[in-house]
Amino acid sequence: MSKRPSPISATVDFDADGVQHGFLKLPISVDESAWGAVMIPVTVVKNGEGPTALLTGGNHGDEYEGITSLLKLASEQRAEEVTGRVIIVPCMNQPAVMAGKRTSGLDGGNLNRSFPGDPDGSVTEKIADYFTRVMVPMCDVVLDLHSGGRTLDIIPFGASHVLEDAEQQRQALEGAKAFGAPYAMMMFELDAAALFDTAVESQGKVFVATELGGGGTSTPESMAITERGVRNFLIHYGLVAGEVEVPDAPQVYLDMPDASCYVQSQHSGVLELCVALGERVEEGEVVARVFDPTRSGTAPVAYRAGRSGVLAARRHPALVNMGDTIAVIADVVDSLG
Template sequence: MAASGDVFTFNGGKVEPGERQNFRYRISETYLGDPVRIPVTIINGERPGPTAFLSAASHGDELNGIEVVREVAHEWELSDLAGTLVCLPVLNVPGFIAQQRYLPIYDRDLNRSFPGDPESTSSKRMAHRIFTNFIEPCDVGIDFHTSTRGRTNMLHVRADMTDEEVHRLAMAFGSKVVIDSEPPDGTLRGEATNAGTPTITVEMGEAHRFQRDLIDDALAGVQSVFAEYGILESAAVRWPGWRTIVAGGTEKTWIRADGGGIVDMHASRGELVREGEQIATITNPFKADDVAIEAPFTGVLVGILENPVVYPGNPLCHLVELEPEVRRVLESRG
C-alpha cells in the first residue's frame, strides 16, 4: 500500500505530492510490435490521505464508466484532495478500439485475467501490468461496468458484504441496490480485495452508449465515497432514499423466455413490480399466440432486456426481492 502523503510510484515513473500526471502506460504490443498503452491520470494531493482507484472499460464496449472516470479526473475541483487518486478510464484499449467486450484477436475476458501473470497468456500479461502498477498500491477501488449488449441495468453495486471494508465502501457509494455476492475468480474486484485493496463493482446501464442520468448518479456515488474516506472535504456521504441489500437468503432470479419471439416489455429498469403483475409479452411476427410473463414475486427490476427478440432460454429481466421495510416504503408511494 502507498503510505499517505508519499510519492506514488509505478514501474517507470512517480508522482509527487501536489502533482498531477496524464500519461499512456504500455501494457502490451500489437502484431507489428507497436505498443498497446492505456490512458492513466494520477492526482497526488498535497494533504495525506488514502489512495483510491477508479477504473472502467475492462470490457471494451462498456462506456458509461469511462465518462465517470474522465469527469472526476478532469472536471472536478480537486485542489483539496487528501491522498492519491488513480484514474484508469479504459483498461481494455484493444477492445475499446474495436468496440468489443473482450480482447479482440485473443478473445479473452480481461476481467477474468486478474491479478495476471507476467509469463502467461496475453490477457494475463496485460492484467499483471495493470494490477501491479495501479491497483495493488491502492487502499480502495471502484470498478465501473454496464450490462452486456442487448440488456440494461439500473445503477447498483456488487460487493462481497461479508468483508468489513468492502461493506463500508459499498454502503458509502449510496446505491439503492447492493447485490451481495462473492466475485468470480479473476475479476478485478475480487482479486484486488484479496490483495488487500477493498473494491466494489458498479453496474450501470447498457453497452455502447453514454447515459447521462446514470453517469450523474455514479458521480454522486463517487463523491459520497470520497466523503466517507476523507478524500474530499467538500463532499458529503449520501443517502439514496431507500436501499436494499440482496443477500444469499433474498429471492432473486433471471426470468427467461420459454419460447422464441418478439418481446414487449411493460416495465422499466429500477421499477417496482408486484407478484402476478404482467411485466412482458412475447408474440410471434403475426402478433398471435401471446405469452404473458408475470412477476413470480414482488421486487425491483435490476436488469431488463433491450434487444426485443429472444430464443427460448434468453433472459428477459433480473428481478430481486426487496427487504420488507423497503417494500412497504415503495408500495406506500404507489
Template sequence: MHTGLVHTLDFDRNGKTLGHLSIPFSIDRSPYFQIKVPICSIRNGEGPSLLLMAGNHGDEYEGELSLAKLIRRLEPQRMKGRVTILPMANAPAVMAARRCSPLDGGNLNRAFPGDPSGTPTSRLASFLEAELFSCHEVVFDIHSGGTSMEHLPTALVERNADPERHQRGVDLMRRLGMPFGFIADNGQASPTSMGAARRAGAIGVSGEFGGGGTATVDSMALTARALDRLMMALGVIEAPVLAPDAETASPTRLLALSRHSQGLYATRRGWFEPAVRLGDSVSAGQVAGWYHDLERLELAEEALHFAESGIVLSRRLHTMCEAGDCLMQVAEPVEG
C-alpha cells in the first residue's frame, strides 16, 4: 500500500466515468497521503481508442482547460469507441503552477519509462507507459511553452523506426490544423511521453499550443480546433464538440529541429534583449539579440548571433538568464 499506483476505473465500461489515479506518498502532515490525479473515461461501444492528456507540465494551461471542457461536453451518445482524458497528469505541478512536481522535483516529460517503486512522478510515468498508453491506439499530449517560454504554435511527433507507423503519426499531426509541425529525433530511449507512446505500441502526437504561463483567445482556439479535428480524423466524433465554428486551417508547414546549433544558449548570468520576433525568418550570422550585464554597467551590451538560418521557433520570456538557459531556437523549414 506504500508503492505503486491504484485506481478503480473500468476502461471497458460504457458511459462517462470520473475517478482518480492514486499514488501513495507519505508527507509530514499526512503519513498515508495519496496524490490524486483526475482521470475520465468516456466509452460508447467498439471503435477507436484515444488517450488525451495535458498538465504533463503544470504551467501549460491550454490543454488543461480544453480537456476540462471536453470532459463536461463530450457525451457517450455523441461518439464511438473510447476516449480517456487526463486533464492534469502531473497534478502536484498543476496545483503549484510549476513545470515540475513540488513533491519530488519530477519532470514527467523526462521521467519515462519510469519505475513502479520509484518516486511519485516515476511511478506515474511507469503506469502511463506500461498500462495506459498500451491500451490506446493514439496518445495526444498537449503542451505549451509554460511560464518561461514563448513558442510558435507547432504540432509534433517523434520519429518512429517503423515507416508505416511514422507516416500515420505525421498524417495525424497534419490533421490537427496547426500552422507548423515538426518531427523530433529523440531516439528509442526517449524519456518523453511521445517516446513512451511509441514503446507502448501507440501513435503519439503532441504539440506546443501557446506559452507564457497563460491562455489566450488564439491559443485556446487552436487547441479546441486540434482536439476536434483529431477526434474526427480517428472517427471518434462526426462533428466538432469544442469549436463548431472554427475557421478552416491552412496546410501545416513542416519544420526540423535536430541540432544543438539551432539553439542559442546563455553562457553566464545576464539579461537578454531579443532582436527578432517569434516566427521571423532569420539567417546564420544575423543578430538574435543583445546580452546585458546590469552588474557591470560600464560594459556595452554583447550582440548574440544565430548559428543557423531558419524560423524562430521559441524564445525565453524571462529576461534574466543564467548559464545554460536557452534563449532562442531556430527551426529549419522542410520542403515536401
C-alpha cells in the first residue's frame, strides 16, 4: 500500500534560480496553537545546471556547530558563486532546536532514530518522511552536521560508513576527508536502521556526517572547523569554485570496526574520566571510574579500554546512569577504505 503525500509543504521553489529563504511547513494542532504549523527554515541557492547538495544541521536540537554555521551560510551564500543547487536546512528538527534538546519538544521524538518516517505518524516521523521521500531524491550529496550535544564531547571528524556499493563508499569517504577536520573516521553505528544516514545511503546518494565538539555549546575552534569544512565539502563536490583548505596538521585516520569501541556504564553514579579527549589509550587501561554517591567509603568501579586507540568521545556530564556511553575508543589507522 502506497503512502499518502507528505503533509509538509515548502514555501520555496526548489527549481528556481537565485536565493530563496522560506519554510517547510507542517500543520499541527496543539494546546498553544489550534491551527498551527511547525516552520522549518530552508534556504535554496541555485544557479543553472549542476549537482545538488543538501546541508543539514539541527537533526538533534542541542548540537550547535551545524545549526550556527548553516544559519550563517544561508545569510551569506550568493547564487553567482554556486554551480548547481545548494539546499540549506539549519534546523532540521525545529521543535528540538527550539527546546534546546536532542529530541523534539512536541512529541519527544529523536529525528535521527525515526527514518524512513511516516506521513501519518508523529510530528517527528512526518519530518523524517518528508526528507526521505522529497528532499533526499532531489540531491546528489548530503552533509549532515552533528556534534556531541549536551551529553558528549567528541573530537572533530568527518565520517562515512562501510557500504555494499564500493563506489558510493569511496565517494563518501573522499568527502569525509575533504571536509578537512583534524580527524576522518570510518564510523560504526550501534543501530543504523532508523538513521538519516541509512535513509540517504539506501537511495544511492553520497552521505557525509560529522561530529564536531559537544557539551551543548560551540567554541571558536569548533566553529572555524565547521565553517571551513562546509566550504570544503561544496568545493570538493563541484558546487563552488576554489581549493580545498587542508588542516595545518596532517589529518588522522580513525576506524571504528565494531561495538567494542564503545565503553558503556553498568552503574549509576558520579563519573571520573581518566583520559583526555584525543589521548592515546591502551587495551586494559582504566579510562573512567564511577563512584557511588549514596554512601562514602565505597571504592569506585573502574572501566577499562576494550581496545587500544584514541579517546574519540567521552560523556560530558559527570552524573552517569546505567547504560550511558562514557567513552568511545577508535583505532588509529594508516588509511581508510
